[in-house]
Amino acid sequence: MEESIISLSAFTDYFADTLQLKNVDITSYSPLALAYIGDAVYELIIRTKVMNHGSTQVNNMHKKSARLVNAKAQADIIRSLVEGEELTPEEIAVYKRGRNAKSATTAKHATVADYRTATGFEALCGYLYLSGKLERLIWVVSRGLNRIGELE
Template sequence: MNGLALAFLGDAYYELFVRKYLISEGITKIHELHQQKVKYTSSVAQTKIITYFLSENILNAEEITYFKKGRNSAHFGRKNVDVLTYQMATGFESLIGYLMHNDTNRCEYLMQLGIEFIKLGEKDGKRTTK
C-alpha cells in the first residue's frame, strides 16, 4: 500500500482512537469534544507527536520507513498549515495506518503515548519535544 493510502487509513483510525479517549474522559458536550479532538488530531499536534517519537528514538527502523513513506508522498500543503507540517503529519498518519494492519498493540501504544505527550504539553504550556 502506498504512503498516502496508509495515511488515509491512519488518519481515520487515530481520530477514532482520540474520540474514544475523549468520551472515556467524561466529555459529553459536542463543542468541547470537537475542541479537544482538534488539540490531538491537528496537523500541528501530529507533527509534535512524530517529532517527539523521532527525537526520543521511540520508533524502530521499520516504523521510520513507513513514516517516511507517508511523509515523502505528501507534496502539497493545506491552506492553514505549511508544507513541512503537512508532510510530517501525513508521515505520522502513514505510520498509524501501517501499524493498524500489522501490530495493533504497538499502534495503540504509540497513539496513547502521543495523546499523553500532547496532554503534558497542554498542562505545562511549553512542552513541544522532550
C-alpha cells in the same frame, strides 16, 4: 494483558470475516493510502479518549478532539517519538515514506513541513493498523501524546 490480546485477536478476526476482507500485502499500498486509513484510525483513538473523560456537550468534545487531530499536533507527536528514539527502524521507514510522498492536497491550517510530517505519522498509524499491530499503534499514540504533554 493476555485477556485483552485474546479479545483483540477475536475482534480483528470477526471484523475481517464479517466484512469479507481479503488478505492484502500492505507493502502494496502507497504511503498516501496508508495515511488515508491512518487518519481515520488516529481520529477514532482520539475521539475514544475524549469520550472517556465523561459525557459533555458534543461541541466541547469536538474542540478537544480538534486540538489533537490536526497537522501541527500530529507533527509534534511523531517528531517527539523520532527524537526520543521510540520507534523501530521499520516504523521510521514507513513514517519517512509517508512524509516524503507527493500529495495532491495542500495544508489548510498548517505549514507545509507540518503537513508532510503529519502525513508520515498518519501513514505509520495506517501501517500499524493494517498490520494488525493494534497494541503497538495504541502505544505509539499514547506515548506520543504523553511526550507532547497531552495525555491526561
